[in-house]
Amino acid sequence: MSLRFSSLGSGSEGNALLVQVSNTVVMMDCGFGLAETEARLARAGVSPGDLDAILVTHEHSDHIGGVARFARKHGIPVWLTHGTAKVLTDGALPAALRHYVDPHEDFSVDDMQITPYFVPHDAYEPVQYVFSDGNARLGVLTDTGSITAHIQETLSGCNALVLECNHDLDMLMNGPYPVSLKRRVAGKFGHLDNMTAASLLSGMDCSKLKHVIAAHLSKQNNLPELAAAALAEALSCEPDWIGIAGQANGFSWREI
Numbered sequence: 595m596s597l598r599f600s601s602l603g604s605g606s607e608g609n610a611l612l613v614q615v616s617n618t619v620v621m622m623d624c625g626f627g628l629a630e631t632e633a634r635l636a637r638a639g640v641s642p643g644d645l646d647a648i649l650v651t652h653e654h655s656d657h658i659g660g661v662a663r664f665a666r667k668h669g670i671p672v673w674l675t676h677g678t679a680k681v682l683t684d685g686a687l688p689a690a691l692r693h694y695v696d697p698h699e700d701f702s703v704d705d706m707q708i709t710p711y712f713v714p715h716d717a718y719e720p721v722q723y724v725f726s727d728g729n730a731r732l733g734v735l736t737d738t739g740s741i742t743a744h745i746q747e748t749l750s751g752c753n754a755l756v757l758e759c760n761h762d763l764d765m766l767m768n769g770p771y772p773v774s775l776k777r778r779v780a781g782k783f784g785h786l787d788n789m790t791a792a793s794l795l796s797g798m799d800c801s802k803l804k805h806v807i808a809a810h811l812s813k814q815n816n817l818p819e820l821a822a823a824a825l826a827e828a829l830s831c832e833p834d835w836i837g838i839a840g841q842a843n844g845f846s847w848r849e850i
Contacts, residue, residue: 595705595727599754601844602626602634604736604809608841609657611734611756612638615727618704620647622723622734623657624664631660638847642668647693647703650674652717652737653681662686673701675710677719697721711748713738716783724748730850732756736810739784741794750798753850754805756839757794759821760785766815785810788824795828803829805848807837 595616602610608625612635619640624631632642648670651657658678665672665687673693695701697710697719709724715737725732733749736758749755766776766787778784786794791808806829808821822836829835839845 595729596849597725597727597730597732597754598847598849599725599732599756600638600847601756601807601809601839602631602638603841603844604839605811605813605841606656608659609736609810610634610844612640613706613725613732615725616705618646618706619644620649620703620706620708620725621645622649623651624648624660625656625658626660628660628663628667631664634844642670645670648672649695649708649723650678651722652715652720653678654717654737657737665691673703675719675721678717681718695721709748711744712742713745714740714742714783716778716781724752730754732850735786735794736760738786739780739782741786741790741797746794746798749794751802753802754807754848755803756807756809757791757825758786758810759788759791759808759816759824760810761787761812761815762817762820763787763789765817765820766812769815771814779812779815785812788816788821791821792824792828795825800829804850805837806835807839807845807848809839811838811841813841 600612609623611622675695707726710721730753732754733752734756818838822833825836826833
C-alpha cells in the first residue's frame with residue numbers, strides 16, 4: 595500500500611485535507627459550503643462517493659462549517675470527539691453517521707490506521723491526527739497554540755508533516771487586529787507562529803521526512819516566504835523544498 599494526501603484549502607476561510615491509503619479515502623475537516631466542497635473535490639479528482647469518512651478536529655467553523663450538510667447529503671460517516679459533538683445541534687448530524695473518537699485510542703477506517711492526539715486550542719475537545727498505511731506516517735498539526743511533549747513524541751519519525759504556520763509574531767503584533775484578538779491568536783490555546791512551528795521540527799525526529807507543508811497561514815499576519823524560511827532553517831534545507839497549503843488551492847496530491 596501507499597499513502598498520498600492533498601489539501602482542498604487551508605486557512606481561516608475554510609480547511610479540508612484528503613488522505614488516501616489504497617482504496618480508502620478520508621477527508622479531515624470540511625470548512626467549505628456544500629457546492630464549494632464538491633467543486634474542490636472534483637478538482638482533486640475525487641467524488642463524494644469516494645469518501646469513506648470525514649474526520650473532524652474541532653468545532654470552529656473554518657473546520658466544521660460544512661461537515662453536517664455534506665455528510666447528510668452523501669451519507670458519509672463522521673468521526674469526532676464527544677466534546678466536539680456537544681456543540682452540534684441535535685439532528686444536525688444523524689446518530690447513524692456519528693462515530694466517536696477517543697483521543698487516547700487509535701482506530702482504523704478500512705485500510706487506514708489513524709492516531710488521534712490532544713492539542714492545546716480554544717475548543718471543547720480538539721484533536722489532530724496521524725495517518726498511516728502500516729508503514730508510512732503522515733502527521734497533521736494545525737490549530738494549536740503551543741507545543742507539548744506529547745505532540746512532539748507523536749509526530750517524531752513521520753514521513754510527511756502538514757504543520758501550522760499561522761502567523762509571523764511581529765506581523766501579528768504590529769498589525770490591525772485588536773489587542774484581545776492578538777492575545778488570543780498568540781496565546782497558549784491559539785495558533786502556532788512560524789518560529790514555534792520551527793522549534794517543533796528542531797526538537798523532533800525529522801530523519802524520515804519526505805514532505806513538509808506549511809499550513810493555515812494567516813492572510814493578514816504571515817507571508818509564505820516567512821513560513822518557508824523558518825521551517826527551512828530548522829531542517830537545514832532550501833526554502834523552496836517547503837510546501838505551502840494555500841487558501842484558494844490547497845496543494846496537489848503528494849505521495850509517501
